[in-house]
Amino acid sequence: MLSFLSIRDVVLIESLDLAFHPGLTALTGETGAGKSILLDSLGLALGERANAGLIRAGAHEARVTASFEIPADHPVQAILAEQDIATDSEEPLILRRVVGADGRSRAWVNDQPIGIGLLRRIASTLVEIQGQHEQMGLADxxxxxxxxxxxxxxxxxxxxxxxxxxGWHEARLALEAARREMSEAAREEEWLRLAVDELSALAPQTDEEVQLATQRQALQRNERRGEAVAAALSELNPRDRRNSGPAAALRAASRALHKLLPAPGQDDDLDEGFAQQQAGAQEALAALEAAENALADAESLLARLVADQDVDPRLLEQVEERLFALRAAARKFETSVTDLPDLLTRLKQRLDALESGTARLEALEQAATEARRTFMEAAEHLSAARAKAARKIEAAVEAELKPLKLERARFVAQITPLAEEQWSAAGLEQVTFLLAANPGQPPGPLGKVASGGELSRLMLAIRLVLAGRSVIGTLVFDEIDSGVGGATAAAIGERLHRLARDMQVLAVTHSPQVAAAANHHLRIGKIVKNGQTQTNASPLPALERREEIARMLAGDVVTDAARAAAESLLEKR
Known part of the structure; x- marks a missing residue:
């Protein structure tokens, strides 16, 4: 329910703070006192159209704040949660609206900025307004x-x-998706078969690229080591006869040095210089012999290394061919080598689906047909319940219309079947409330065949019939008693009071009977402050309330008889 309304600089209101309570609150005042300004201000907080003309003369903006007490299970909580707006069920929900001099407005809920559309959506769950010129709720x-x-x-x-x-909707979606898949698969069947054959022949394995790349690196390293050993061995023992190699050079050197040594039986009586050359030659020959032995050892070692090398050139070639084939396939199918096995699986599934699609489609069609049948059975049961409820609500509303000076009106709850494409989770039909205000007239839309007062009284009747069944916490009537008086006004007051047992009701009224039926009373008036006319509002205690109702009965001059009549009205409440 509405608990507080704060208004700043709206038309004739400079500053006004009003607290509201459960039950029925009457808002009264002389014509032109500013009751409509109060409702316009509330409308601003609820998201109604704003314009710069609402700003009080001399002010640069108009501001309205409305606070609501709402239960934890109220539908507005779901809207707020959907928008990630923090709430506390123990704290009021605060709607705020500011209108600037350019006519543009801004809105907040719990101090979080929101759009006007969201503000209206939130407000529609909190307040319903019925007025002489604009209706919300029932006329929709x-x-x-x-x-x-x-x-x-x-x-x-x-x-x-x-x-x-x-369930039916999901079954239809599954059927439509399967039909699209089959249609697409049929168009690309030839490509699918070629792709599956190619990838099946390739048979890509999970993580194969990593394994092949690792194996390739190892084989390349082995190949490089083998080439290095072979090159070293080739230098020691070249195959090219033009290059004798180090072993042949050592042997040639030895043969040349042997010429310096004395031949067998040769006289050893040599001169001193030649003896020294022979000694040097002997040492050189010994070194050459050691070198030949070392060279032979090195050649033997290198030969063993060559023999120990496990290098298969064909294996490296095979690994590289496999790796290049996988990467070529990945490029062709615009995927990664890692995803090739999954791609093959998916393509096989699509091909299988194409080959077994008829059976699957038949199963989905049967499921969708069965889902439609069960939905139709339940929806027709709902339609029957609505038809029964329509006759009951028509009778109940018409029973309430008679005391509200609408005894000649005929209320109709029209049920219209919808085309299948318009069926929804709400059923197979649309419901429209119609009214024939006078005998002989065909029933028509509420907002077109009923005046503002008639529509407000009709809404009152419907709300009485629906008492306790609405999520709306606050109902506002603007001059529901327009054009009626006496017993009809008393009937309106009694029904407003009864309705206010289940929800908060605010009634702008000129009828003393309606005002007397209220639990709370606000008087709207004008004062002159600093040379400017301003609208104010104040709650009335018991004595002042009697005076206000007496004024409504008597006019400008309040008599004792009017006070007595006002007292009598208040005692009937």
Missing amino acids: PTTHRDLLDAFGVPDKTRREVKRLYI
Whole structure:
């Protein structure tokens, strides 16, 4: 319910703070006192159209803040959660709107900026307004089906229809998806078969690229080592006869030095110089012999290394061919080598689906048909419940219309079947409330055939019939008593008071009977402050309330008789 309204610089209101309470609150005041300004201010907080003309003369902006007490399970909580707006069920929900001099407005909920569309959506769950010139809620046909359901259709029936509709919807989506897949697969069947054959022949394995790359690196390293050993061995023992190699050079050197040694039987009586040359030659020959032995050892070692090398040139070639084939396939199919096995699996599945698609489609079609059948059964049961509820609500509303000076009116809850493409989780039909205000007139839309006062009284009748079944916490009537008086006004007051047992009701009224029926009373008036006319509002205690009702009865001059009549009205409450 609305708990607080703060208004700053709206038309004639400079500053006004009002607290509201449960039950029925009457808002009264002389014509032109500013009651409509109060409702315009509330409308601003609820997301109604804003313009710069609402700003008080001399102010640069208009501001309105409305606070609401809402239960933890109220539907607005879901909207706030959807928008990630923090709430606390123990704290009020605060709607704020500011209108600038350029006519543009900004909105907040719990101090978080929001768009005007979201503000209206939030407000629609909190307040419903019926006025002489603009109606919210009842005049909107999109609300009528929910109102009828709230009146006389079991929640279990509606939940079952919603559940089965979702099941049917999902079955249709699955069928449509399967049909699209088959259609696409049929168009690319030839490509699919070629791709599956190619990838199957390639037979890519999981993590094969990593394994092949590792093996290739190892084989390349072995090959490089083998080439180095072979090159060293070739230098020691070249195959090219033009290059004798170090072993032949050592042997040639030895043969040349042997010529310096004395031949067998040669006279050893040599001169001293020649003896020294022979000694040097002997040492050189010994070194050459050692070198030949070392060279032979090195050649033997290198030969063993060559023999020990496990290098298979063909294996490296095979590994590289396999790796290049995998990477070529990955490029062709625009994927990675790692994903090739999964791609093959998916392509096989698509091909299998194409080959077995007829059976699968038949199964999905059967499932969708069965889902539609069960939904239809439940929806037709819901339609029957609505038809029954429609006749009951028509009778109940018309019974309430008679005391409200609408005894000649005929209320109709029209149920219109929808085309199949318009079926929804809410069922197979649309509900529209119609009214024939006078005999002989065909029923028509509420907002077109009923005046503001008639529509407000009709709304009162419907709300009485739906008492306790609405999530709306606050109902506002703007001059619901327009054009009526006496017994009719008293009937309106009594019904407003009764309705206020289940929800908060605010009524702008000129009727003393309606004002007397209220639990709380606000008087709207004008004062002159600093040479400027301003609208103010104040709650009335018991004595002042009697005076206000007496003024409404008598006019400008309040008599004792008017006070006595006002007292009598208050005692009947």
